[in-house]
Amino acid sequence: MEDTLTVYKASQLCKVSSKSIINWIEAGHIKAYKTVGGHRRIRREDLEEFMRRQGIPISDHEPANARKRILVVDDDPIIVETIVQALEEDEYDYEVISAADGFEAGLQVNHFRPDLLILDIMMPDIKGNEVCRKIKSNPDTKHTKIIVLSAYLDDDKFKEMKEHGADVCFSKPLPLPQLKEEVARLLEVC
Secondary structure, eight states: OOSEEOHHHHHHHHTSOHHHHHHHHHTTSSOOEEOTTSOEEEEHHHHHHHHHHHTOOOOSSOOOOOOOEEEEEOSOHHHHHHHHHHHHTSTTOOEEEEESSHHHHHHHHHHHOOSEEEEESOSTTOOHHHHHHHHHHSTTTTTOEEEEEESSOOHHHHHHHHHTTOSEEEESSOOHHHHHHHHHHHTTOO
């Protein structure tokens, strides 16, 4: 049994929506903290204490969980926080982490083994087509789905990115609902 819970996992245990858990956290009813990446986390004992106070039955078994891992790579902290929060609050209980530069992204791809990479290709130390090519040519990471983001690319550049292995390309400003749909489709969770 995990000692630290995501918003989604807490919502499953309480049999309410993720938004209800977030509202209870923001109202101070459930103790929680945020990770460095901006993810809300709840200690199991804090959730169980809240559930007892509210008369919510505490089940001994947890729902089966095969969490999909997502790595968000962007040097703009506002964009990272926006994407991370949107995906963390999604109903599919993704495990989302972020990287702010190419070096950290490389480490996380090898360590975290994401199922999906959301990559800003206009960062100073990243050559997007090279990142896509390396990920797709490595037997350990070739199944990783890649969503490319950029504020400056045209259709020809997006076509080039897809030839190097990107599955989906988005222009900034980011269409969050569309991004969430593509993430769910690529990870086959919907």
